[in-house]
Amino acid sequence: MKNFRIEILSIVLITFLAVSAACKAQTGSASDSDVKVEKKKKRRKKKKVKLPNIDLSHWKVTLPAVKENGKPYEISPPEILDFASSDIAKPYMYIDSTKGAIVFHAMPTKSKTRNTKYTRxxxxxxxxxxNNNVNWTFKQGGIMKAKIAMDETSRDSNGKYHRTIIMQIHGRLTNEQRDLIGEDDNNAPPILKIYWDKGKIRVKTKVLKNLNASETEILHEDAWDNDEGFNFEQEVGFNKFTLEVKVSDGKMVIILNGNEYKVYKSVHMRRWGVFENYFKAGNYFQSRDEGAYSKVRFYELEVSH
Structure with missing residues (x-):
C-alpha cells in the first residue's frame, strides 16, 4: 500500500512538472514572438533618410518668389548651402529625404527674370x-552630369502635360563685348535648352542666321535663330534618367541614359566660341496657365571643367 501511494505521488509530480514546463515554453514563445513583432514595428517607423548627391557650393538659385521690387529671389553661396532651412526657399526648393533628391517646384507667379515671361x-x-563674372568658353570646355526624374506636372486644356526646361547652357557677353555692341546687360542667347516634354527629352540649340556675319555682328542676340529641335527616342516618363552634357572646342554632345547620343559639331558650334557660358539646371517651367505647376527631382548633379 505504501509503495502504491509513492507511485501515485510520483505520477502526479511528473505530470505537474511536465505541464509547468509546457506552460513556460508557451509563455516563452509568446514573449519571443511579441518581441519580434515590436522590432518589426520599430523598423517600419524608422524611415531611411537619403540625401541627394549634390554640392551647391558653386551654384546660385533663382526662385518663383517675388521681392518687393518685383524681381525674383536669388540665393547665392554660402547661403544656398543652408537652403533647407530657408522659409523663402522651402516652397520651391526642398529635400525629399525619402527619395534622396532635391525637388525644384515651379509655377506661374508674378516673378519673372529678364527677357522671359516664365518663372523658374x-x-x-x-x-x-x-560671382557671375567668371565663366567659361567652349574652348575651355565643361561637363554637366545629372540624375533626374519628373515628380509631378500639370496638364494643359488639351490634357497634355506641361513641359519644362531641366538643363541649359546660357551664353554671356563679357563687359567688353557688352560695351562694344551697346547693350545694357551681359545677356546672350542660350546655346542649349533641354526639355522634359510630355515624357520625352527634347533638345534645342541655336544656329546663325548669316554664316558670313562678322565677329561683332554675331554678338547680337538677333543674329541667332532656334534650330528645329531634336527628340531622343527613349521615353523617360516619370522614371529616373541620366543626362550628360559634354562641351569642347566647336562641339557639344548630349547623352541620355548613357546609350543615346546627340552630337552637335558644325560651323554654328565653332562660331559660338566667341561667347562665355554657364550651366543651368532645375525647373524652368514653360507655362503661364492658371493652376499649372511642375516638380522636378534631382538626385545627382555634377559639373567639371
Missing part, C-alpha cells in the same frame, strides 16, 4: 562662388 526654380553655375 533653377540653379545657375558660379565658377567663383557669388
Amino acid at each position: 526654380s533653377e540653379l545657375r553655375e558660379q565658377m567663383e562662388p557669388g
